Amino acid sequence: MRTHYVGDTPLDDDRLTKDLEQSDSLTWSEAYSDYVFGGAWKSCMLWARGGDAGDGVVTHYDHERPAAFTEFADQLPYLRELIESVADLDRLNFVRLAKVQNSVIIPHRDLLELADLADETRNAHRMHIPLVTNEDCFFNEGDTVFRMRRGEVWFLDASEIHSVAVLSSQERVHLMFDFVDVPSPKPLTTVRGAGPDAGIPADRTLKRPPLTDAEHAGLMRLADILTPETVNEVFSIVIKRHFRSDGGESFVWRTMTDIARAAADPAVLAHVEELRRHYTLERTA
Template sequence: MRTQYVSTLQLDQARLAKDLEHALTFNFSEAYSNYLIGGPWKSAMLWATGGDEGDGLLTNYDYQDRSTFTEYGRQLPYIQEIITSVANTTRLTFVRLAVFAKSVIVPHRDYIELAEIPQDARSAHRLHIPLATHEDCFFSEDNQVYRMQAGEVWHFDASQIHSVASFSAEPRIHIIFDFADRPQDGPILTIPDEGNGTIEPGRIVQRPPLPDAERAALARLSTVLTMDTFNEVFAIVVKTHFRRDGGDGFVWETMLDLSRASADPAVLPHATELHQYFTLDRPSGSGQA
C-alpha cells in the first residue's frame, strides 16, 4: 500500500510520558544503524514472533512462532493500548519503539532481505505512529519530502526508496508496525481510514529548486571525496535533498557522479556496492550495525 496519512490519535500525554520514561530503562538495539550517517537509530522490540525482544534485526526471528507482546511491550501499558486499538494483531508481525535524532538515513528500500521467508509470514506492510517529533524531522519518498505529526497514523510504503532526516538533537520517537501479507485475515487496521489515499498537500514540504550554483558547488566535493570523507560528503548530499529539490534520484545520482570523479580509486566501487545494498539487493541476515 502506498504511503498515506490515515488518521490522528488523541494522545494522552501524561500516560505516554510515563511509558516513555520507563522505556529509557530498556536495552535498545542499534540494528540498522548502518543505514544512518550520524545516528544511531535505536529500537526496542515491543511485539515480535515468539514474544522475543531479540536483536532487532528482522531476519533473525523465527517466523513460524506466533507473534505477541515482548517483555518490553508488556511494561508499557499505554503504548500497548495504542497498538491493540489500531492494529489487526492477527496480521501483526513486529512493533518497534524507535528513537532517532540529529542524523540522516541513507535513501533505501526495506524488506528486500526478507525474500527467503515464506510470503504469508514475512513483513510486507508498515505503519508509523509518531509519539514525539518536531518541525526539523522530515521523511522523503523518492523526491517528495513530508512531515508526520505526533499522533498521526500513517501507512508507509517501505518498498519504495525513502529517507529520513533530523536536524535537531530533540529525539523523534515512533512506533513502527510491520504486518504480514495475509488479506484473508482482514485489513491491517481496525480504525477508520480518514485520509484520501495520498500524502496530503498540507503535509508536503515545499522545497525550492536546487540552484545551479549550489549544484556546481556539490560537484566540486569530488575533489575532497575519499574513503576517509565519504560519509561526511554523503551526509551533505542527503541533507541538501531535504532542503532543496534536486530532482528525481538526486541523492544516489549525485553520490555516484561524485564517486566517478573522485581521485580515490576505492570510492566508486564502495559507492556502487552501497547503492546495490540499499536499493537493489540485500542478503538475508544483513543490516546489523
C-alpha cells in the first residue's frame, strides 16, 4: 500500500495523558534500537499474536496463535478503545506504542525478515497515529521528508526505504499498527478520508533547500575521522543533514559510501556496504 495520509481521529487529551502516564510503569522493549543513532527506540506491545506482550521482536511471537490485546493494553483503557475504534481487528497483527527522542533512524526497509511467514500471519500494511509529536519530528521516504501531525492516521509503505528524525528532547509517541494482507470486504481502518492515490499532502512536506557544494565538501571531510569506532556518529550527521538539505535520491547511503571509500581504513567501506545490505536488501529473522 502506497504511503498516504488518510484522515484524522479525535483524541481525548485527558484520557490520553492518563494512559501515557500509566504506560511509564510498563516494561518497554528496546528491540530494533540497532536502527537508531542517538538513543533507543522503545516500544510496548499492546496487541500481538497470542496476546503475548513478548520482547517486541515480531519474529519471536507464535504466529500460529490468533492476535489479541496484551496485558499492557488492559492497563491502558483509552488506547485500547482507540485501537478498537479505528482498526479492523480481524486483520490486525500487532500494535505497538512506540517512543523515541533526540535520535535518527537509519534508512531501511521493514518486513525483509518476514518473507517466510504465511500471508495470513505476515505484517503487510503499516499504519501510524501520532499521539505526541512536534515540528522537529520528521519522516522520510525516498527523497521526500514530511511530518505526521498529532491525531492523524497514515498508511506507510514500510517496504520502501524510509527513515525518521526526532530532533527534539521531547519524546515522539506513536501508535503503530501492522495488518496482514488477506481479502476482506472491510477497510483496514474505520477512519474515512483520502485514499492511496492522494499520497503525501503538500502541506505536510518539508521544503528543504538544495545541498550546497560547501555542505557536501564538509561531509566528505568526515572521511578524515571515519573509523569503525565512529561509523555511528558519522552516520548520524549524514542523516541529520538529509533532513535539513535536499541532496537527492539515496542521499544517505550514497554519501556514507562515498565517505567510507575516502576513509583511510578500508574496513570501513566493507562495513558500510554490509550495513546497506542488511538494512535495505536482505535481512534474516
